[in-house]
Amino acid sequence: MAMPVLTSYFFEDLALGMRETIMKTVMESDVVGFAQVSGDDNPIHLCDVYAAKTRFGQRIAHGLYTASLISAVLGTRLPGPGAVYMSQTLSFKAPVKIGDVVVVSVEVVELVEKGRRCRLHCEASVDGQVVLDGEATVMVPGRPKERAPEPAPGQPAKTEAA
Structure with missing residues (x-):
């Protein structure tokens, strides 16, 4: 897999x-x-x-390998760096074989402001057939608050009244 271009969203951008x-x-x-x-x-x-003697007739990829590709999307694309996995459900539908091209998609389906949680539908498919689906919940960083400008050299720092 070529290293994807890193995209990073703050919770407020989703x-x-x-x-x-x-x-x-x-x-x-x-x-x-x-x-x-x-x-x-x-x-x-x-x-x-x-593997040739099994119902699949050949070697198959680990189910959790396929699921780990979801993590690749969440950690590099949507929401991207800074997102923290909270939970993941998985339903395995069909095997993935060596040589298969897996298409993994995630879609934002719910945003919860408390705790900056994002729920995403996750799906992996091969040749248009869903091989894995589920939902992930991730915690997403909030946009950093603007900092007050630093005082000029020799000027006292401003303080807020109590």
Whole structure:
């Protein structure tokens, strides 16, 4: 996956219906790397001989690898850097195979001012077929407050009356 251009939204910049999408071709090195990082070395992901005997007929990517692509969108595009994952629901619909091009989209479906929470519908598809969907809730940074200008050198700082 090419590193996406980082976009960053403050909570105040978000609106219902905002949407972002990325595409990722699943490579063998992705599946092997995810197995190493996660410790999930199930042969359905790593062994051609084993996987050929399963109902899928070939190796498949880890479900959580596919789900991790949602994190890539949330952390780099919408809302972007500074967003903190609070929760995620996932419903796996179909397998993702090595070589598949996964299209991952997230859409803002709710904004909650208290705590600056954003709920997003998340979906991954291959060739137009949904392979994974769910919802994520993230906490989004607020826009920084404007700071008062610094006093000129030799001038006293202004203080607010009590």
